Amino acid sequence: MRVVLAEDSMLLREGLVRLLEETGAEVVAAVGDGSALVAAVAEHRPDVAVVDVRMPPTFTDEGLRAALRIRREVAPGTAILVLSQYVEESYAGDLLADGGGVGYLLKDRVSRLDELSDALTRVAAGGTVLDSEVVSALFARRHRNDPLGALTPREREVLGLMAEGRRNSAIGRSLGLSAGTVEKHISAIFDKLALPPSSDDHRRVLAVLAWLRG
Known part of the structure; x- marks a missing residue:
């Protein structure tokens, strides 16, 4: 490199x-x-x-x-x-x-x-x-009317680890979740943030951006 x-x-x-x-x-x-x-x-x-x-x-x-x-x-x-x-x-x-x-x-x-x-x-x-400290600071400044209000506490934890760049396997290890459960949480996050599957966009990046803008 x-x-x-x-x-x-x-x-x-x-x-x-x-x-x-x-x-x-x-x-x-x-x-x-x-x-x-x-x-x-x-x-x-x-x-x-x-x-x-x-x-x-x-x-x-x-x-x-x-x-x-x-x-x-x-x-x-x-x-x-x-x-x-x-x-x-x-x-x-x-x-x-x-x-x-x-x-x-x-x-x-x-x-x-x-x-x-x-x-x-x-x-x-x-x-x-x-x-992780940047992630914590950005979470702390979110407004109550942000687009992430529909997320559950667990989904917010998953999104925070996504923002740190963690893969699904690392998210599962950190939170003690199975691979299938992590995938379900991420799918729910995409649904709640109105991020449908697309060949043109990276949904993980868009989810993090939605959270930052919130």
Whole structure:
């Protein structure tokens, strides 16, 4: 897996390069700002761009804006794994609204090599990965009149794990449910959110987006 890394802190950038290489990834470029990130992706066409949210010059959302530009203009097939020091809900929503092959992790999770490797693999395969703390924060801000009001508590738990990018088997293990029961809950979620089968749309991603917008 070929990776471009964008992180403004030189020390953290070097540490992340080592961690990424330990997962088996090839870091083809490591840069310190959004403009350099866009240029590196255009040059190297990596499988995944690992991006810090806050970078020079304003240290607000330069990394996110660069990531969205990459997805929409420069290299649409590039998977994006965003790293952040804090839970920034609007950034997570903007990222997920751009489709699959995206992830959002808190930086304190990155030191866990197995989680980093799993996240890279899933976003590179077109999946969606959300840190559990991001999921909790997004659930907490939902309004009472959101479209998810019809979901049962168990269905909300299943949807939360879907938002973290978990497969059905992992959801079943986490909640102590059989594969068939997990499938029934997911089918009920799709029905309640009015997401019929479609060859054009990814219903799991649309379900997560419906929850975020709620």
